[in-house]
Amino acid sequence: MEKMIFRRLFLGIFIMIIASLLSFVLLYLAPGNPAENILRQRTGEDPSYEEIELFLQQKDLDVPLLTQTSEWLYMALRFDFGESINTSEPVMDEFITRFKATLQLTLITLAFSIPLAFFIGVRSAANNGGTFDHVSRFFTLLAMSIPEFWLGLMLMIVFSKTLNWLPSFGYGSYLNLIMPVATLVVGYTATLSRVIRSSMLENLSQDFITTAKGNGLSQHVILIKYALRNSLGPIVTAIGSQFGHLLAGVVVVETVFSWPGIGKFLIDAVYLRDFPVIQGFVLLIAMMFVVINLITDILYTYIDPRIRYERR
Amino acid sequence: MLQVNDLSKVYKGGFFSKDKLTAVESVSFQIKKGDCFGIIGESGSGKTTIGKIVAGLLKPTSGELYIDGKNILKNSEMKTSNFRRRVQMIFQEPDGVMDPRWKIERSMMEPLDIHFSLNRNQKIEKVNYWLETVGLTPEHLERYPFELSGGQLQRLAFARALSMEPDLIIADEPTSSLDVSVQAQILTLMKKIQKRYELTILFITHDLYVARQMCSEIAVMQNGRFVETGSAEGVFDHPQEKYTQMLIDSQLPLDFSVRKKLEYTGECYDGKFCRNYCK
Amino acid sequence: MKKNGIIQNSNLLMKVSIIIITIMVFGVIFAPRICNFDPYTVDLTKRLLPPGTDGHIFGTDGFGRDLFARIIYGGRVSIGLSVCVVMVNAVLGLIIGSFAAYTGGVIDEIVMRIVDVLMSFPSIILTLFIIGVLGPSISNLFFALIVLGWIGYARMARSLVLSLKEQSFITAARGIGCNDARIIFLHVIPNVMPMIITFAALHIGSTILVISSLSFLGLGVQPPTAEWGATLSEAKQYLSLYPHMIIFPGIAIALSMFSFNMLGDGLRDFADPHLKKTIKT
Amino acid sequence: MEMVLMRLIESHDLKVHFDSPAGLVKAVDGVNFHIDEGEKLVFIGETGSGKTVLGMTIMKLLPTNVFYSGQLMYKDKELINATEKEMQEIRGKNIAIIMQNPLSSLNPCLSIKEHLVQVIVKHEHLNKKEAQAEAERILIRTGIPENLLNYYTHQLSGGLRQRAMIALGIACDSEILIADEPTKGLDVTVQMQIVNLIKQITDETRKAMLIITHDLGVAAALGDRIAIMYCGRILEIGTVEEIFGSPEHPYTIGLINAHPSRGLHPIKGFGASLIDIPEGCVFSPRCQHANELCKKAEPPDMVLSETHKVRCYYASSK
Amino acid sequence: GLSGKNSNESVASASSQKILRIAAAFDFKSAMEGKTLVYENLVKSDMAGNFSGWLAEKYDVSDDGLTYTFHLKKGVKFHDGSEFNAETAKISLEYAQNNDANLKKSVNSIEVIDESTLKVVLGTYLASFLNTLSSTSAPMICAADLEPAGDPKGKLSGYIGTGAFYFDEATYEKGVKAELTRFDDYWGGASKLDGVEWLYVADPTAMVVALESDEVDMIGIAEHHSSIPYVQIAELKSKGYTVETDETGRYQVIEYNCSKAPFDDVNVRMALNLAVDRELMVKTLFEDMTKASKVITAPWFVLGPDKVDENYYKFDQNRAKKMLDDAGWIDSDGDGIRDKNGEKLELKLVVPQGEANADTVSVYLQSELQKIGAKIDVLTLESSAASDMKKAGDYNMYIHHSGNMPSIPGGIGIGDKYYSTNKDWAYSFHSAELDGMIDAAFTEPNTDSRNNKIDTLWTYLHAQAPCMPLYSVLKLVACNPRVTGYKVGSNMFDMSNVRLLDMDMSK
Numbered sequence A: 001m002e003k004m005i006f007r008r009l010f011l012g013i014f015i016m017i018i019a020s021l022l023s024f025v026l027l028y029l030a031p032g033n034p035a036e037n038i039l040r041q042r043t044g045e046d047p048s049y050e051e052i053e054l055f056l057q058q059k060d061l062d063v064p065l066l067t068q069t070s071e072w073l074y075m076a077l078r079f080d081f082g083e084s085i086n087t088s089e090p091v092m093d094e095f096i097t098r099f100k101a102t103l104q105l106t107l108i109t110l111a112f113s114i115p116l117a118f119f120i121g122v123r124s125a126a127n128n129g130g131t132f133d134h135v136s137r138f139f140t141l142l143a144m145s146i147p148e149f150w151l152g153l154m155l156m157i158v159f160s161k162t163l164n165w166l167p168s169f170g171y172g173s174y175l176n177l178i179m180p181v182a183t184l185v186v187g188y189t190a191t192l193s194r195v196i197r198s199s200m201l202e203n204l205s206q207d208f209i210t211t212a213k214g215n216g217l218s219q220h221v222i223l224i225k226y227a228l229r230n231s232l233g234p235i236v237t238a239i240g241s242q243f244g245h246l247l248a249g250v251v252v253v254e255t256v257f258s259w260p261g262i263g264k265f266l267i268d269a270v271y272l273r274d275f276p277v278i279q280g281f282v283l284l285i286a287m288m289f290v291v292i293n294l295i296t297d298i299l300y301t302y303i304d305p306r307i308r309y310e311r312r
Numbered sequence B: 001m002l003q004v005n006d007l008s009k010v011y012k013g014g015f016f017s018k019d020k021l022t023a024v025e026s027v028s029f030q031i032k033k034g035d036c037f038g039i040i041g042e043s044g045s046g047k048t049t050i051g052k053i054v055a056g057l058l059k060p061t062s063g064e065l066y067i068d069g070k071n072i073l074k075n076s077e078m079k080t081s082n083f084r085r086r087v088q089m090i091f092q093e094p095d096g097v098m099d100p101r102w103k104i105e106r107s108m109m110e111p112l113d114i115h116f117s118l119n120r121n122q123k124i125e126k127v128n129y130w131l132e133t134v135g136l137t138p139e140h141l142e143r144y145p146f147e148l149s150g151g152q153l154q155r156l157a158f159a160r161a162l163s164m165e166p167d168l169i170i171a172d173e174p175t176s177s178l179d180v181s182v183q184a185q186i187l188t189l190m191k192k193i194q195k196r197y198e199l200t201i202l203f204i205t206h207d208l209y210v211a212r213q214m215c216s217e218i219a220v221m222q223n224g225r226f227v228e229t230g231s232a233e234g235v236f237d238h239p240q241e242k243y244t245q246m247l248i249d250s251q252l253p254l255d256f257s258v259r260k261k262l263e264y265t266g267e268c269y270d271g272k273f274c275r276n277y278c279k
Numbered sequence C: 001m002k003k004n005g006i007i008q009n010s011n012l013l014m015k016v017s018i019i020i021i022t023i024m025v026f027g028v029i030f031a032p033r034i035c036n037f038d039p040y041t042v043d044l045t046k047r048l049l050p051p052g053t054d055g056h057i058f059g060t061d062g063f064g065r066d067l068f069a070r071i072i073y074g075g076r077v078s079i080g081l082s083v084c085v086v087m088v089n090a091v092l093g094l095i096i097g098s099f100a101a102y103t104g105g106v107i108d109e110i111v112m113r114i115v116d117v118l119m120s121f122p123s124i125i126l127t128l129f130i131i132g133v134l135g136p137s138i139s140n141l142f143f144a145l146i147v148l149g150w151i152g153y154a155r156m157a158r159s160l161v162l163s164l165k166e167q168s169f170i171t172a173a174r175g176i177g178c179n180d181a182r183i184i185f186l187h188v189i190p191n192v193m194p195m196i197i198t199f200a201a202l203h204i205g206s207t208i209l210v211i212s213s214l215s216f217l218g219l220g221v222q223p224p225t226a227e228w229g230a231t232l233s234e235a236k237q238y239l240s241l242y243p244h245m246i247i248f249p250g251i252a253i254a255l256s257m258f259s260f261n262m263l264g265d266g267l268r269d270f271a272d273p274h275l276k277k278t279i280k281t
Numbered sequence D: 001m002e003m004v005l006m007r008l009i010e011s012h013d014l015k016v017h018f019d020s021p022a023g024l025v026k027a028v029d030g031v032n033f034h035i036d037e038g039e040k041l042v043f044i045g046e047t048g049s050g051k052t053v054l055g056m057t058i059m060k061l062l063p064t065n066v067f068y069s070g071q072l073m074y075k076d077k078e079l080i081n082a083t084e085k086e087m088q089e090i091r092g093k094n095i096a097i098i099m100q101n102p103l104s105s106l107n108p109c110l111s112i113k114e115h116l117v118q119v120i121v122k123h124e125h126l127n128k129k130e131a132q133a134e135a136e137r138i139l140i141r142t143g144i145p146e147n148l149l150n151y152y153t154h155q156l157s158g159g160l161r162q163r164a165m166i167a168l169g170i171a172c173d174s175e176i177l178i179a180d181e182p183t184k185g186l187d188v189t190v191q192m193q194i195v196n197l198i199k200q201i202t203d204e205t206r207k208a209m210l211i212i213t214h215d216l217g218v219a220a221a222l223g224d225r226i227a228i229m230y231c232g233r234i235l236e237i238g239t240v241e242e243i244f245g246s247p248e249h250p251y252t253i254g255l256i257n258a259h260p261s262r263g264l265h266p267i268k269g270f271g272a273s274l275i276d277i278p279e280g281c282v283f284s285p286r287c288q289h290a291n292e293l294c295k296k297a298e299p300p301d302m303v304l305s306e307t308h309k310v311r312c313y314y315a316s317s318k
Numbered sequence E: 001g002l003s004g005k006n007s008n009e010s011v012a013s014a015s016s017q018k019i020l021r022i023a024a025a026f027d028f029k030s031a032m033e034g035k036t037l038v039y040e041n042l043v044k045s046d047m048a049g050n051f052s053g054w055l056a057e058k059y060d061v062s063d064d065g066l067t068y069t070f071h072l073k074k075g076v077k078f079h080d081g082s083e084f085n086a087e088t089a090k091i092s093l094e095y096a097q098n099n100d101a102n103l104k105k106s107v108n109s110i111e112v113i114d115e116s117t118l119k120v121v122l123g124t125y126l127a128s129f130l131n132t133l134s135s136t137s138a139p140m141i142c143a144a145d146l147e148p149a150g151d152p153k154g155k156l157s158g159y160i161g162t163g164a165f166y167f168d169e170a171t172y173e174k175g176v177k178a179e180l181t182r183f184d185d186y187w188g189g190a191s192k193l194d195g196v197e198w199l200y201v202a203d204p205t206a207m208v209v210a211l212e213s214d215e216v217d218m219i220g221i222a223e224h225h226s227s228i229p230y231v232q233i234a235e236l237k238s239k240g241y242t243v244e245t246d247e248t249g250r251y252q253v254i255e256y257n258c259s260k261a262p263f264d265d266v267n268v269r270m271a272l273n274l275a276v277d278r279e280l281m282v283k284t285l286f287e288d289m290t291k292a293s294k295v296i297t298a299p300w301f302v303l304g305p306d307k308v309d310e311n312y313y314k315f316d317q318n319r320a321k322k323m324l325d326d327a328g329w330i331d332s333d334g335d336g337i338r339d340k341n342g343e344k345l346e347l348k349l350v351v352p353q354g355e356a357n358a359d360t361v362s363v364y365l366q367s368e369l370q371k372i373g374a375k376i377d378v379l380t381l382e383s384s385a386a387s388d389m390k391k392a393g394d395y396n397m398y399i400h401h402s403g404n405m406p407s408i409p410g411g412i413g414i415g416d417k418y419y420s421t422n423k424d425w426a427y428s429f430h431s432a433e434l435d436g437m438i439d440a441a442f443t444e445p446n447t448d449s450r451n452n453k454i455d456t457l458w459t460y461l462h463a464q465a466p467c468m469p470l471y472s473v474l475k476l477v478a479c480n481p482r483v484t485g486y487k488v489g490s491n492m493f494d495m496s497n498v499r500l501l502d503m504d505m506s507k
């Protein structure tokens, strides 16, 4: 087990470095430079050659990109990601602020999605082919089919504009959370409940379920201790990957509701070619993915004894 | 015809792990042309491993393997000596041997496509001939594997192997998943064919009754080694080893009248444990 | 228990979704015959007509273009592009994944590490990045969706092949003298196809959504190309005054996603090996 | 033949059919048998002859596409029409089952001890601690070493898994134990141990058993009476002595002769399909002795002795 | 009317506290605009480009245009309480010099004459000097706010200016909001507002919703271009919102690549300029909110083309067609697209992402030019990619907007664009003749003769049709009826007359 974790962490570092180098290569190949973009954003005008050069000079960006990156990498290994070219704030500070917002959104979304999805998924698997199953299948598939941006806008029109119940933008109070969370919960619950249902069904058709019934165990015990327990592996993986994707930023929701999260900020940074931010964020996001994957894998081994012992 | 010298196989664990398992340990034997050589032994003793090595499906860790005097473990020999056609293996589970998404006809034709250059009619003719030999009809060709019973599939596996005109057949517990009546059908068929085409057979089983019916020579395997080798009568009637004797004693006889006083030997639960206990 | 129920029901759901998809595909193919108007003709005298006026079934948009025609033609891009993207991804992923799993060893390790790296690269970022840099156009969109799209298929194909590899018919195929290429292309790939197809059907739906989300963020197709997300995005400013402009493309997206999801879901139950046992007698 | 023995299970013309896309599968088609207290009845027959279906019918554990008819009594209770709730009470408590494939029939996420605890808690009204002690006691008794009690199925050898299944079967002290192929896929040595174990346990507890197998050796070793099944029917039923000593049905004779210890004498042909059941005697297409009559009408059960019945026109003439 | 109840706490606090809530598409610190609330400059300019004093009460320019003397206001205080004087102004200018290429190049010396007099001597004539001083590039900063203190090469840390509002770091939430509080010691008298709240709202639709749901008081103020869709203005007005609009003199134009076919031919350029009905476009697509542009840049600028005939590019498709015919572009194969020497009249229109209204305009152009047999391929690119394309000359048409001080070479915008040394617009129209005219006009310190020279320049340039002027980009600000006294001006953030009325919005 320790060996596995160790190996995975080692691979993780490798993955993180490759990911940020990859982002570097992509940026290197991309046209445009930070100075031009940032100056344009500030003034709304196309900056002149002289202005661009002066800006590059000031921000120490007039050295070759390769040197910049190697320096960056050197610093990054000590967890110093430099400063944003645009805001002149340390990248780490920017990341932490945005990450807090994103994490809040993510955790609350999952806190609603997961129990709801379990309820729907388990019930519809137990009720396979019955009314609840049909109704929930219809609604979950429908929920999966509603574009997030559309739903978000509609919620905003209804609850902010027409009813004036909820704030349409902002961050901080629980009222601000309701609509972004609702927008995300709809899709995530639907997806997750489908995963739960299908992996439950798979297990419900297994022989050991028949054994359990043969032993006279009650429906409840069979559903929870037998079917659900065995389905947890893929479910945890699904939750893990959803968690990862939520953390990496839900650009659409962040844009619609002006949520100060990672996604929108990173996209803006890409547009501005704010190199330190992009590389730093990509590295940190990759790190999150690595950690989440590791945690899901560890959980997986706790859930599924087969894996626990194969790894010995 | 087949000679095996000092064959060993060590399984390594995963890509990174250091676990090792010696499945076969310096095993040597030889089979004369037209003979049926049996390997018996309990589960995990390494029987299948030997079979797969001889069939060229697994590389041994060390050892030599001669067919008609040629060392076929050398890559060049493997290619030039038509080895893939000459040596065929029949597997324990007939269920999974045919591609589940292919009609039987296609599965039957495949080896012919690979090894012979025949036109369609010739192929059909050949397939039908072998089908008939194993007691099936061309009607079965139109089916999918899941539409056939285990016995039928095992016959098809035989027909497919035979259609390549092999010299050596490795039968790895070909009947252990079939029931008695089908088992009898398959085994008599094997016997018949063996005689007719002078096939050499390496017969792997854990059923001593079956081994006795089928084989002229027997090797008793335990823990990756041959503990006893000899003619069938010799081994069964005058076992030299305690282990062989134990195997023989464990057979459940059909005869109810001598319905054996069964003894409870509760400690013998695990392969490993059993080995110690039996030595 | 109740296994049969699923089969029957999923057949029904699948039938419905197949009918919807067929209608959509026909609509998309025969768009010029179905539409009375050209989706690109600007007529500023006919701006923002409500549905039903002057033969414009869904009304017109801000440029006086027929909304019905724009949605039908938009389907060409939305559905057509997603189907292409998914197909290319599936084939690519299938080949890479099968190959890695079948060969195993170092090649497998390398492929899986590449997959790991790409997985940890936030996909939306990369997509936006590529489109931002190369410019939004159908071909760039296509490229951007391919870059990361194959990964899911590769992982899936890999795990399927890994378990398939253990089955005896693969060993048997080697035994009768099949070479590796033959085994991969004739035995391995056809056997993992059903699961891949199921996954792909679900994926088509989500790709339609991704494409429209990108268009919505202004990174989709180029104007004046009709595409559902772009049409929605154009309609955003008319939201409260002319709601028809946002409702119809919204329904088009939801309906197509819904039916592809339903198809995929149905296929999944259908392809479930445990359920197949009951069909077999 | 003491008359005090209580009749536990009795069936009359029991039919179990399945609705399937290919047609109606008549897996069990008119079966009469009974099991008395302490008695061991063995069902023998080739693959697909309906043995497992019969066992599962008693437990009412078949999928929803099933149709029952006829009569199946557990003591005074009619099982065919029993509700799921009633069955939940009977299962495990009164009738227990040892399923066919121990690997897939045990929950991979529970240790073998936990399996037993679940069942004991459900049926014995013990608290967790007592249940655990009880579970340990039973497992050890079936010969599982003490240090392996918390192991998961995949960590155990085939023999140990089978022992765990048996432990699960006896955990609730049911009156009847159904064992579906308890020795399938096991080594000769392990098979011997399992047979021994079952014998010992039944001898001790005087438990009635219904044993399903296609291994004649196991039948000979364990059974008091033997029923030969073919194509959803019982072709011959009798005591061990009767079946092995004076088999009457050509199929029974064929089966015995096909055993490798008796030389390999196969029965020709293949088992019949359960969808298109042959007309007349179901065995007639494969029977050397079959004549016109056999092919037309199904023979009735010929009663040869109080215990020996055979479904063949020419039963005693050979 | 305005609906909904006002349970929002922010509303309550706004009515008692009088805080103006404005929505902005950028975070306070990353937006230049926000700083105008905090900082002030030495001079300011009006819309037409006339300069006047601000923190400098007045200024003198020497005849050769190289020496500027600024007489500073007295009694101006920084937010930290320190005095604004010539010394701090000097440091501020030096700081600006470090951050502005033009100042760095041209400014020779900055001298403190006395407590309230500052003299700046330029090495070379810089026509845009005052313009730069009035822009966000040259704010008056507090010496103590530099890190290290007083070092013009240092980093500006806080937001200490002389403006009517001060910024408090403690209220700032990254990507969410910033609160600016009234500066009581403001030299112009304390504001009637208690403060300004800068709220980040990313999406334009959300901004309108935010205004309508009374979460903000003012939208559209903080962006360079209007983010409020023009179609929504009528609706907002009908609901009782005040919508302030003004032309800033920015024109959106299509720039031609004059260095390669077909736009190396003035007839083709002219033909296209005649082929597009801009009046109709503005009337319909822009809801008549703005004005079609008739000349290259706003005529009312001080240095604008006020003598050029309004009807110079009057819509006339027949004339356009004829000009194309004459230029040799005819539809020889009958596919509806003109061709010449086997080349089709297919034009690549590059659109930098985010260019306001560009989607609308490009679709309209496509349909208009199709009528005269030209095909437009639109290519929307991320702005720096588009800019690279522009620099590489890989375009036929390029949509962009002029700066709001258009006629100053070396500065920003159009006057500079056609000057041949400009590397950013290397493929625009250039000629030695024009260069000479520009040189002559902008080295002329005498205003009258400079204006004459500029008029001839404009006449020449219009005849060359170097670009297609489209419409005047509007600055749009929509506010709550509670907000009074706001006017769109050259300084968008001039809040001196703005009041918040006590008003129950739930009428």
Ligand SMILES: Nc1ncnc2c1ncn2[C@@H]1O[C@H](COP(=O)(O)OP(=O)(O)OP(=O)(O)O)[C@@H](O)[C@H]1O
Pocket (backbone or CB within 6 Å): B011, B012, B021, B022, B023, B041, B042, B043, B044, B045, B046, B047, B048, B049, B050, B206
């Ligand atoms: N691919 C493999 N990797 C690691 N170990 C293996 C592998 N294949 C087999 N083994 C191990 O090698 C030993 C011998 O296996 P083998 O299959 O040859 O036994 P067998 O005698 O055929 O048993 P059975 O009667 O169960 O088929 C066993 O302990 C088995 O677990």
Ligand SMILES: Nc1ncnc2c1ncn2[C@@H]1O[C@H](COP(=O)(O)OP(=O)(O)OP(=O)(O)O)[C@@H](O)[C@H]1O
Pocket (backbone or CB within 6 Å): C278, C280, C281, D018, D019, D020, D025, D027, D045, D046, D047, D048, D049, D050, D051, D052, D053, D054, D063, D065, D214, D274
């Ligand atoms: N749910 C079902 N639907 C349709 N057919 C079924 C169903 N369950 C079982 N069958 C069929 O009933 C027949 C009898 O099956 P059963 O499992 O009882 O055979 P068996 O005698 O136990 O064979 P084996 O020795 O292989 O275990 C088989 O042909 C099987 O396919």
Ligand SMILES: [Mg+2]
Pocket (backbone or CB within 6 Å): B047, B048, B049, B092, B172
């Ligand atoms: Mg084996």
Ligand SMILES: [Mg+2]
Pocket (backbone or CB within 6 Å): D051, D052, D053, D100, D180
């Ligand atoms: Mg069975």
